[in-house]
Amino acid sequence: MSMLATTEQMRELDRRTIEERGIPSLELMENAAREAAQAVVDLVGPVKEPRRPDGVIGSAVSVAFVMMEDSREPTPEEQREMEAVRAIVESKNTDPTQRIAVFCGPGNNGGDGIAAARILLEEGYRVRAFLVGGREKMTPDAKAMEARLIEAGGVLEPLDLEDRRLAAWLGTCDCYVDALFGVGLKRPLEGDFLAAVQWMNGRRAPVVSCDLPSGVDGDTGEILGQAVQAETTVTFTCAKPGLYLGAGAGCAGEVRVAHIGIPQDLVHQMIWRGPEPIELRPDYMHWNLPRRPADGHKGDFGKVFILGGSEGYTGAPVLAACGALRTGAGLVYVGVPREIYPIVAVKCQEAMAFPLPEEYDKLLEKARSCDVAVIGPGLGRHPRMERLVRSLLCDLEIPVVLDADGINALSGHIDSLDRRRATTVLTPHAGEFVRLTGCALPIQDRVTAARTFAKDHRCTLVLKGRGTVTAAPDGRTWLNGTGNPGMAKGGSGDVLAGMIAALLGQKHLQGPHATVSETTALAVWLHGKAGDKCAQRFGEYAMLPSDLIGMLPEVLKENEERK
Numbered sequence: 001m002s003m004l005a006t007t008e009q010m011r012e013l014d015r016r017t018i019e020e021r022g023i024p025s026l027e028l029m030e031n032a033a034r035e036a037a038q039a040v041v042d043l044v045g046p047v048k049e050p051r052r053p054d055g056v057i058g059s060a061v062s063v064a065f066v067m068m069e070d071s072r073e074p075t076p077e078e079q080r081e082m083e084a085v086r087a088i089v090e091s092k093n094t095d096p097t098q099r100i101a102v103f104c105g106p107g108n109n110g111g112d113g114i115a116a117a118r119i120l121l122e123e124g125y126r127v128r129a130f131l132v133g134g135r136e137k138m139t140p141d142a143k144a145m146e147a148r149l150i151e152a153g154g155v156l157e158p159l160d161l162e163d164r165r166l167a168a169w170l171g172t173c174d175c176y177v178d179a180l181f182g183v184g185l186k187r188p189l190e191g192d193f194l195a196a197v198q199w200m201n202g203r204r205a206p207v208v209s210c211d212l213p214s215g216v217d218g219d220t221g222e223i224l225g226q227a228v229q230a231e232t233t234v235t236f237t238c239a240k241p242g243l244y245l246g247a248g249a250g251c252a253g254e255v256r257v258a259h260i261g262i263p264q265d266l267v268h269q270m271i272w273r274g275p276e277p278i279e280l281r282p283d284y285m286h287w288n289l290p291r292r293p294a295d296g297h298k299g300d301f302g303k304v305f306i307l308g309g310s311e312g313y314t315g316a317p318v319l320a321a322c323g324a325l326r327t328g329a330g331l332v333y334v335g336v337p338r339e340i341y342p343i344v345a346v347k348c349q350e351a352m353a354f355p356l357p358e359e360y361d362k363l364l365e366k367a368r369s370c371d372v373a374v375i376g377p378g379l380g381r382h383p384r385m386e387r388l389v390r391s392l393l394c395d396l397e398i399p400v401v402l403d404a405d406g407i408n409a410l411s412g413h414i415d416s417l418d419r420r421r422a423t424t425v426l427t428p429h430a431g432e433f434v435r436l437t438g439c440a441l442p443i444q445d446r447v448t449a450a451r452t453f454a455k456d457h458r459c460t461l462v463l464k465g466r467g468t469v470t471a472a473p474d475g476r477t478w479l480n481g482t483g484n485p486g487m488a489k490g491g492s493g494d495v496l497a498g499m500i501a502a503l504l505g506q507k508h509l510q511g512p513h514a515t516v517s518e519t520t521a522l523a524v525w526l527h528g529k530a531g532d533k534c535a536q537r538f539g540e541y542a543m544l545p546s547d548l549i550g551m552l553p554e555v556l557k558e559n560e561e562r563k
């Protein structure tokens with residue numbers, strides 16, 4: 001399922017499941033815990049039986065000796081403590097049964113952790129569950145899970161990281177479960193919570209996070225204080241936007257969506273058919289690009305008009321043109337300033353470069369003869385060019401993809417966008433978005449920022465970055481899960497602008513269900529997918545935006561409808 005739920009929607013969904021459908025909250029928690037426990041088992045493997053010693057764990061033993069901060073002789077009591085710590089560390093050799101530490105917060109996320117601890121204990125793992133924060137804050141469900149844990153022979157201990165024996169045991173763990181906070185996180189982590197997060201992040205053993213990596217804002221991906229770096233995040237019922245946005249995406253590891261017994265019809269009613277759904281990716285094509293009509297000719301697959309380029313930026317319009325051609329465009333025209341025309345013309349094979357005519361009307365006529373325009377790649381910020389951009393926006397009745405300096409031309413002139421009679425897709429990165437709107441950096445809630453802009457200005461807004469957000473004027477929103485930091489290089493955006501235009505220009509791709517925004521989100525997904533394949537083949541350091549274009553045949557072919 002690719003629908004995402006906000007933290008507020010999740011709370012409402014839980015509430016209605018319990019109150020209206022009579023499904024006990026403990027049952028939901030038990031299911032959630034079972035899924036989290038399974039993720040732990042997947043990481044650490046089946047329970048190992050105790051076996052004979054086969055040597056000393058060298059690196060771990062040194063833990064015992066770090067205790068002495070100066071070089072004085074240890075007191076007898078310190079000596080005993082060191083021996084005890086050493087014994088704990090060495091016990092891992094005689095008792096290889098996997099050790100799991102579960103860090104539980106006071107809320108229901110903590111309840112999930114306590115229940116997961118019991119399940120793992122019953123399976124035979126060495127498990128210790130720790131409560132972080134005061135007992136007085138524990139929810140009734142968390143307390144009920146504690147009672148079940150005790151019944152199963154376990155105990156919920158307070159977490160004291162100053163306790164050297166405890167720290168030594170924790171250091172021998174094979175896996176940590178992070179059940180500090182889920183959708184109830186309200187403010188930055190501090191004190192014992194922060195210390196627990198830092199502890200987990202400082203170890204090599206993997207972390208399984210319940211619902212969200214603690215410290216990640218589920219709606220925005222913002223890090224509140226610090227956040228757990230998870231190996232696996234088992235998120236319940238629906239994934240949350242914060243798992244794909246910004247820094248949160250970097251903390252989530254592998255995201256697994258676990259069904260915990262919330263009725264599907266309720267999920268459909270509240271999330272799928274909710275007023276402003278957020279999707280992880282556009283699903284309408286079921287990941288198959290429809291076959292090109294057999295009798296189609298080049299005019300049927302979209303004529304793309306590109307306006308861009310300036311002295312020093314001769315590559316940008318060419319990258320956009322190649323991106324468009326490799327995404328199926330029928331004909332691509334590239335209009336560039338006369339002084340760089342000879343350079344651009346040499347770089348173009350299939351695309352048709354032309355020098356910008358002196359007369360505006362001639363340029364307008366040329367653009368009007370096309371199905372879609374890309375305005376902006378490498379255009380520069382000369383006032384004359386910015387005026388030209390605004391005039392074209394006003395006069396052109398074909399869809400326009402506005403990128404880079406095309407977007408900059410709107411700052412202080414947003415009315416040029418509002419007056420448009422045809423569709424506009426804007427593709428700013430954070431810096432361009434800030435210039436356009438005057439909002440402050442960093443943009444904390446990128447989903448809301450993109451949505452608000454798209455609704456206010458009746459356009460499609462693609463806010464690029466980790467977890468690119470595509471927002472439609474009707475409130476629908478897509479988050480993108482593909483892509484990687486290797487794409488953060490000048491030129492990647494030009495390729496994307498060309499790709500979006502190519503898909504918008506191909507009429508057979510747009511049926512009753514595929515809106516401009518949805519098609520745009522598809523281009524974003526394909527672009528990221530090409531990036532991921534480039535990262536695999538060339539590595540994130542070396543891959544180039546032109547490699548993205550080179551990878552498009554593979555990506556598109558994989559997604560073409562099979563014969």
Ligand SMILES: NC(=O)C1=CN([C@@H]2O[C@H](COP(=O)(O)OP(=O)(O)OC[C@H]3O[C@@H](n4cnc5c(N)ncnc54)[C@H](O)[C@@H]3O)[C@@H](O)[C@H]2O)[C@@H](O)CC1
Pocket residue numbers: 014015018025028029030032105106107108109110111112137139180181182183184185186187188189190193210211212236260
């Ligand atoms: N019945 C339900 O509602 C279910 C809830 N589930 C789990 O419960 C979670 C939601 O539970 P809760 O609403 O109790 O929320 P959490 O468990 O995420 O946290 C809420 C508690 O943390 C405190 N808190 C928030 N930020 C803090 C901070 N920075 N420092 C210290 N304390 C802070 C709050 O005051 C509150 O006591 C979900 O994410 C999910 O993991 C699942 O068990 C499924 C069923």
Ligand SMILES: [K+]
Pocket residue numbers: 109178179180181182209210211212213214
């Ligand atoms: K968590």
